[in-house]
Amino acid sequence: MKILLGLLLSMTFIFANESLNSLYENVILKDSKQTIIDIKKLTNSIKSDNIETAKKDFVALIKSWKSVEAFYILGDLDDDFLDTPRYLDMYHQGNEDIKAQLDLIIKSDEDLKIALYKNSHKTINALEYILYKKDLKNKRVKDIALIITKKMQENFQDILDGYIKVKKSFVEDEPKANYVTVNSLIENSYKLNEWRIGNSAGLSKKYLGKADNRRAEYYISKNSITAIEAIIDTHLRILDTQKYKNYGTLARSYGANKAIDDAIAHLKDAKRYASQIKNDNFAEATNLYNSLKKLFYIYNITLIEKLQVTSKILDADGD
Amino acid sequence: MSKKLWLHSSAILDYKYYVLAIFIKALLIIPLVFSAKEVTLFTYEYLVENFEYTRVHGFSHIQVMFMFTCTLFIVSDFSRYWLHRIMHSIPILWEFHKVHHSAKVLTPITFYRIHPIENLLFGFRYALSAGVVSGVFIYLFGAMIGVVDILGVNIFLFIFSLAGSNLRHSHIKIKYHNVLENLFISPYQHQIHHSSKYPHKNYGGYLAIWDKVFGTIIYSKEVKTIRFGVAVESFQTLSNILFTPFISSYKLLGKYNAK
Incomplete structure (x- = not known):
């Protein structure tokens, strides 16, 4: 009996380990590597003054970066990496007007290494402004773009190296992998819905009835919906049936079939609604918002049920 | 027993x-x-x-x-x-x-x-x-929360069970030192609560702090002998247990209304 139980426990452990390893390889590491490939391509396009290709490469970079950001768990696995995404992306962080600052830097003749001293000057948002609103044929603008891509590449490399370093602590510690993954999905689904959609569409509590497309994440390049689609795709790659095992496989092995099915259904609905929005017009985003709101709700319900905290509490019902 | x-x-x-x-x-x-x-x-x-x-x-x-x-x-x-x-x-x-x-x-x-x-x-x-x-x-910690348990039992339940909390409803007189009885309700303190003399003392479940703070505490050493049960003779059968409280409270309400 003991041998059978031991065997069963080791099989469960191996299965969990396999799913987590596969998730790590096929989503986390794959996406992290892709950001480096994409930023290198973009750098080369800028260097060769190919502006149209650079813009296409920038769209590819948005997709890969949003995938990494959508499931960014490195900060939970190693505190040193908690702030790394802030060095790459300043969306919804503070009210800094980098456009005005970048304009001043372009006009001045100060050494760029000194002028671009802030992290925010070297983010994907700064790069978007430079690529879409400034003339890359201007040497100083081009130099700024290259400084930004260089710094971004360093940060992407840091993320990849960090993930490789802490892989064991995720794959071999199932309880930790569970709370880190679930927290990440919940946090990201909230930011996706409330920040990226609700605030622009005037559906969030903060901006209720005050839609404004300028609040969208990539308003300048009109790539906000592309970013949203990339995030939804990442959730699907984490949960939906793929050629590889993922978190959906693991959750199903613990009987969470309904929750996973519901989450996938809402993600697929959201993907369909997102594809119907033209020209990043968030006035058409009500269905998308509602669908993702349900996703956030499902993630939380599942979490509360999974934790089973309420059944382990002192159940005394009298005195 | x-x-x-x-x-x-x-x-x-x-x-x-x-x-x-x-x-x-x-x-x-x-x-x-x-x-x-x-x-x-x-x-x-x-x-x-x-x-x-x-x-x-x-x-x-x-x-x-x-x-x-x-x-x-x-x-x-x-x-x-x-x-x-x-x-x-x-x-x-x-x-x-x-x-x-x-x-x-x-x-x-x-x-x-x-x-x-x-x-x-x-x-x-x-x-x-x-x-x-x-x-x-x-809200604060997401999926990080969980209950610390021992052998699947909430750690506090486990510790209090070891300290005899399951014997609070028994005639086994487990008393703690006075200092400890300021913090935790001993089984005997709860037995005092069940006495006909002090039913309105020692309301605490596991902690005695609340009784201490709100002035309802009584220590084990203060009570030498206990006679259990309030002076009620009308709970002799299952139907008494189920229905008598409704009848009594209905009568009480009648009295209040009459006033």
């Missing part, structure tokens, strides 16, 4: 009521009480809607679990103290709580001699206290 106590008519009534209560709880109480899960979700959604999403970093998993387990225990015990006290203080509720105090002998099964109305109130208390604490912790 002697065979005489286990086979006392009061103890036998406890056993019968224990079986009946299982059906009452399943059919009447559980469907009526909203669950802690619903309160958790409501609390969580309220916090997210009104204070935006947040996540606290910098604590390890075990630290969060320990904070959660402690908070849950303290809040639960505090709410239990007050509901218990209210059951004693409001005459109509006391009619229902008398059922529990009517036992002439105490066995661990006496713990379940609780009128369904009291079960219902304790069910709401449990759902509210556990639900609010869980909702707040999930």
Whole structure:
């Protein structure tokens, strides 16, 4: 009996380990590597003054970066990496007007290494402004773009190296992998819905009835919906049936079939609604918002049920 | 405990009521009480809607679990103290709580001699206290929360069981030192609560702090002998236990209305 139980426990452990390893390889590491490939391509396009290709490469970079950001768990696995995404992306962080600052830097003749001293000057948002609103044929603008891509590449490399370093602590510690993954999905689904959609569409509590497309994440390049689609795709790659095992496989092995099915259904609905929005017009985003709101709700319900905290509490019902 | 106590008519009534209560709880109480899960979700959604999403970093998993387990225990015990006290203080509720105090002998099964109305109130208390604490912790820490347990049992339950809490409803006199009785209710302190002389003292579940702070504490060394059961003779049968409190409270209401 003991041998059978031991065997069963080791099989469960191996299965969990396999799913987590596969998730790590096929989503986390794959996406992290892709950001480096994409930023290198973009750098080369800028260097060769190919502006149209650079813009296409920038769209590819948005997709890969949003995938990494959508499931960014490195900060939970190693505190040193908690702030790394802030060095790459300043969306919804503070009210800094980098456009005005970048304009001043372009006009001045100060050494760029000194002028671009802030992290925010070297983010994907700064790069978007430079690529879409400034003339890359201007040497100083081009130099700024290259400084930004260089710094971004360093940060992407840091993320990849960090993930490789802490892989064991995720794959071999199932309880930790569970709370880190679930927290990440919940946090990201909230930011996706409330920040990226609700605030622009005037559906969030903060901006209720005050839609404004300028609040969208990539308003300048009109790539906000592309970013949203990339995030939804990442959730699907984490949960939906793929050629590889993922978190959906693991959750199903613990009987969470309904929750996973519901989450996938809402993600697929959201993907369909997102594809119907033209020209990043968030006035058409009500269905998308509602669908993702349900996703956030499902993630939380599942979490509360999974934790089973309420059944382990002192159940005394009298005195 | 002697065979005489286990086979006392009061103890036998406890056993019968224990079986009946299982059906009452399943059919009447559980469907009526909203669950802690619903309160958790409501609390969580309220916090997210009104204070935006947040996540606290910098604590390890075990630290969060320990904070959660402690908070849950303290809040639960505090709410239990007050509901218990209210059951004693409001005459109509006391009619229902008398059922529990009517036992002439105490066995661990006496713990379940609780009128369904009291079960219902304790069910709401449990759902509210556990639900609010869980909702707040999930808001702050998400999936990091969990209960620290030993062999699948909540660590506090485990420790208090070792300290004899299951014998609070028995005739085994386990007393703690006075200093400790300021912090934790000893089994004997709870037995004093069941005495005919001091039923309105020592309301605490596990912690004695609440009794100390709110002036309802009495220490083991202050009471040498105990006679159990309040002076009520009308709880001799299962139907007495179930229906007498309704009749008594109806009469009480009549008296109030007449005044």
